[in-house]
Amino acid sequence: VNLREFRRILRQALFFPVVLLLLLAGFFLVQLGRFSASLRTLDRTDQITTEFVGLQKLILDQETGMRGYELNGDPVMLAPYTAGMAPIQNTFAELRKQLARDAAQEHRLTALYDLYQMWLARSRGMIAKDPSLINNPQIHEQNKLAMDNIRDAVNQMLANQERQRKALSASAPELEHREFVSIFSAALFIGLAVALFTRERLRTVSNSYNVALEELEQRSHEVHDSRQWFRTTLESIGDAVIACDTQGKVEFLNAVAVGLTGWTSQDAVGRPLSEVFHIVHEETRVVAENPVEKVRLHKKVVGLANHTMLISRRGKECLIDDSAAPILDESGEMRGIVLVFHDVTEQRRTQAALIGGEKLAVAGRLAATIAHEIHNPLDSVTNLLFLLRDENDPAKRVEYLKTAEQELGRTMQISRTMLSLYREPKAPVSVDLMDLLKGVLLLLERRIAQQEIEIRTDFSADCIVEGFPAELRQVVTNVLVNAIEAAGQRGRVRVRLEDAPAEEFRGAGALIEVADSGPGIQNGAEAKLFQPFFTTKGEQGTGLGLWVSMGIVQKHGGMMRLANCEDDGYSGACARIYLPRKTLASGAPTMSA
Amino acid sequence: LLNRLILCIDDEELGLRVRGMVLERTGYRVKTATDGETGLSFFANEAVDAVVLDYFMPGMNGGEIAAEMRRLHPEVPIILLSAYINLPPEVVHMVDCTILKGEGPETLLSKLREVLAQPEDEAGPEAVR
Numbered sequence: 141v142n143l144r145e146f147r148r149i150l151r152q153a154l155f156f157p158v159v160l161l162l163l164l165a166g167f168f169l170v171q172l173g174r175f176s177a178s179l180r181t182l183d184r185t186d187q188i189t190t191e192f193v194g195l196q197k198l199i200l201d202q203e204t205g206m207r208g209y210e211l212n213g214d215p216v217m218l219a220p221y222t223a224g225m226a227p228i229q230n231t232f233a234e235l236r237k238q239l240a241r242d243a244a245q246e247h248r249l250t251a252l253y254d255l256y257q258m259w260l261a262r263s264r265g266m267i268a269k270d271p272s273l274i275n276n277p278q279i280h281e282q283n284k285l286a287m288d289n290i291r292d293a294v295n296q297m298l299a300n301q302e303r304q305r306k307a308l309s310a311s312a313p314e315l316e317h318r319e320f321v322s323i324f325s326a327a328l329f330i331g332l333a334v335a336l337f338t339r340e341r342l343r344t345v346s347n348s349y350n351v352a353l354e355e356l357e358q359r360s361h362e363v364h365d366s367r368q369w370f371r372t373t374l375e376s377i378g379d380a381v382i383a384c385d386t387q388g389k390v391e392f393l394n395a396v397a398v399g400l401t402g403w404t405s406q407d408a409v410g411r412p413l414s415e416v417f418h419i420v421h422e423e424t425r426v427v428a429e430n431p432v433e434k435v436r437l438h439k440k441v442v443g444l445a446n447h448t449m450l451i452s453r454r455g456k457e458c459l460i461d462d463s464a465a466p467i468l469d470e471s472g473e474m475r476g477i478v479l480v481f482h483d484v485t486e487q488r489r490t491q492a493a494l495i496g497g498e499k500l501a502v503a504g505r506l507a508a509t510i511a512h513e514i515h516n517p518l519d520s521v522t523n524l525l526f527l528l529r530d531e532n533d534p535a536k537r538v539e540y541l542k543t544a545e546q547e548l549g550r551t552m553q554i555s556r557t558m559l560s561l562y563r564e565p566k567a568p569v570s571v572d573l574m575d576l577l578k579g580v581l582l583l584l585e586r587r588i589a590q591q592e593i594e595i596r597t598d599f600s601a602d603c604i605v606e607g608f609p610a611e612l613r614q615v616v617t618n619v620l621v622n623a624i625e626a627a628g629q630r631g632r633v634r635v636r637l638e639d640a641p642a643e644e645f646r647g648a649g650a651l652i653e654v655a656d657s658g659p660g661i662q663n664g665a666e667a668k669l670f671q672p673f674f675t676t677k678g679e680q681g682t683g684l685g686l687w688v689s690m691g692i693v694q695k696h697g698g699m700m701r702l703a704n705c706e707d708d709g710y711s712g713a714c715a716r717i718y719l720p721r722k723t724l725a726s727g728a729p730t731m732s733a
Numbered sequence: 734l735l736n737r738l739i740l741c742i743d744d745e746e747l748g749l750r751v752r753g754m755v756l757e758r759t760g761y762r763v764k765t766a767t768d769g770e771t772g773l774s775f776f777a778n779e780a781v782d783a784v785v786l787d788y789f790m791p792g793m794n795g796g797e798i799a800a801e802m803r804r805l806h807p808e809v810p811i812i813l814l815s816a817y818i819n820l821p822p823e824v825v826h827m828v829d830c831t832i833l834k835g836e837g838p839e840t841l842l843s844k845l846r847e848v849l850a851q852p853e854d855e856a857g858p859e860a861v862r
Binding site: 508511512513514515516517518519520522523524526527530543547586589590591592 | 744745747748751752754755758789790791792794814816817818819833834835836837838839
């Protein structure tokens with residue numbers, strides 16, 4: 141039942157009883173009218189009776205006066221006769237009016253009047269001494285008869301009136317009873333009708349109210365259930381979840397979030413996010429930007445900066461990776477912000493282990509290269525010593541010894557290069573990139589020769605940057621080995637080194653560019669090149685080289701990009717490494733090789 | 734056993750020269766080549782008794798050279814002499830033996846004696862040539 145229908149029912153429940161009660165009132169009025177009309181009739185009957193009594197008295201007085209005058213002829217005796225003249229006429233007129241509706245009585249009244257007029261005419265004649273009357277011996281007899289007739293007529297009329305009154309009085313109780321019955325039954329009927337109708341209407345309202353109540357209850361159950369479901373789901377998520385309102389006040393946090401922040405749900409709710417979610421930069425320990433502000437500004441999902449560290453309420457630290465997203469309602473209005481994050485400390489440890497693994501792999505490859513380089517001169521030296529043993533010609537002995545010395549010198553040089561590779565300073569030092577590149581190319585010389593690769597170098601002098609030389613050498617070696625492998629037999633590799641002047645988003649530094657004539661980067665591989673374990677070399681590669689290299693370059697505050705080259709003769713891949721003159725790396729190298 | 738013709742192939746010229754001198758001093762006849770092509774053309778045309786082959790070389794590597802030699806004269810023993818540690822297994826299986834550079838001339842000479850002794854026992858093909 142909707143609100144409009146509900147109102148209609150209420151209107152009906154009010155309107156119909158009012159109408160019925162008005163009808164009842166009308167009926168009462170009619171009944172009352174009828175009752176009072178009967179009372180008025182009774183009144184009139186009484187009034188007429190009174191008038192008749194008055195009329196009778198006046199006529200009797202007149203007759204008495206007249207008789208006295210007749211007896212002694214004294215005109216004084218005529219006083220009542222004269223006085224009664226006008227009132228009698230008035231009373232007649234009055235009665236005629238009153239009896240206008242009673243035809244029988246009116247008729248009698250007319251007859252009475254006629255009798256009275258006859259008597260009056262004779263009386264006037266006597267007073268005027270009419271001889272015909274005076275001398276008529278029967279006149280008194282006639283007058284007496286006339287008067288008797290008059291008296292009889294009046295008495296009859298009075299009797300009639302009395303009869304009428306009696307009839308009226310007799311019918312009054314019956315009328316009263318009828319009135320009572322009809323009024324009572326009307327009231328009873330209307331009362332019942334109102335009661336039934338109202339009951340029916342109110343029952344409808346009450347039913348619909350019950351239905352609405354049930355629906356409401358069910359809906360509230362559903363809302364509660366779905367709320368509970370969402371809550372449980374959020375609680376069960378493996379990531380930490382914190383939801384806050386648009387003001388950045390915490391509204392919810394799940395079990396994982398409780399574990400990581402050290403704040404219980406009870407304590408955290410209502411507090412500003414920055415208090416509960418205390419994040420700093422892993423290395424600088426500067427308080428990190430509040431993600432709520434950022435989300436409010438951009439109204440879209442934002443990720444946290446790298447190296448974000450969460451400090452729990454009890455001071456426990458963990459590295460986290462997270463994102464913050466706006467909670468939008470149906471109309472797109474922001475209702476709050478939800479933060480999802482997880483502990484990446486373990487992941488970082490694994491990464492470090494992977495980096496260590498790659499370091500070992502690089503070391504292994506380097507060791508193989510170096511062993512090869514050392515075994516060649518060693519072979520010559522042992523052979524020369526063998527020859528020396530039985531050689532008697534002093535000139536030849538000198539020659540052998542000299543050659544052996546040369547070969548040992550070569551071994552020393554290789555060994556020294558190797559050592560310099562592994563002796564890493566604690567703080568960044570100045571690195572001459574040209575020397576570094578030349579050193580790496582020297583190490584790879586044999587490989588280059590074996591593949592008959594044509595190396596073109598284009599080095600500008602004095603490209604000196606701050607950094608960790610062994611790490612940078614690892615990066616350059618990695619990129620060069622990749623280029624050599626890609627170029628293949630009789631391929632071409634071009635290595636460039638040039639100054640990189642300061643630009644809008646980066647300071648002055650140096651740019652190393654390595655381009656090859658290989659097949660280039662396959663479609664789709666670009667995005668994965670810097671991911672760990674991605675390799676295009678099958679069993680030969682660890683898939684960590686570029687990932688580690690990228691880490692080293694980024695640590696130095698530099699940039700590394702891989703793209704396909706379009707230059708003539710170098711249509712393969714092209715690696716560009718930018719290194720800033722002033723490095724960002726500090727302290728002991730964390731990703732060293 | 735002596736007076737046999739040994740073919741040495743190595744791109745490292747100094748090492749090759751010294752190795753040749755050691756073998757000559759021991760009594761072998763020696764032919765040296767600094768790359769695979771030169772060595773193979775000699776191998777095809779001359780009655781070589783054994784080959785001392787380097788692995789890591791510009792152009793053809795030791796594995797490719799050995800394969801070609803096996804195709805031409807499968808009976809000729811080949812010693813792979815290399816400074817390279819991780820030799821492909823199929824190459825190691827193909828040759829008679831492998832020696833790591835720097836193990837010294839005694840090792841080379843004894844291995845050479847070993848591989849040359851085997852066909853001596855069978856005698857057949859060597860005698861015909």
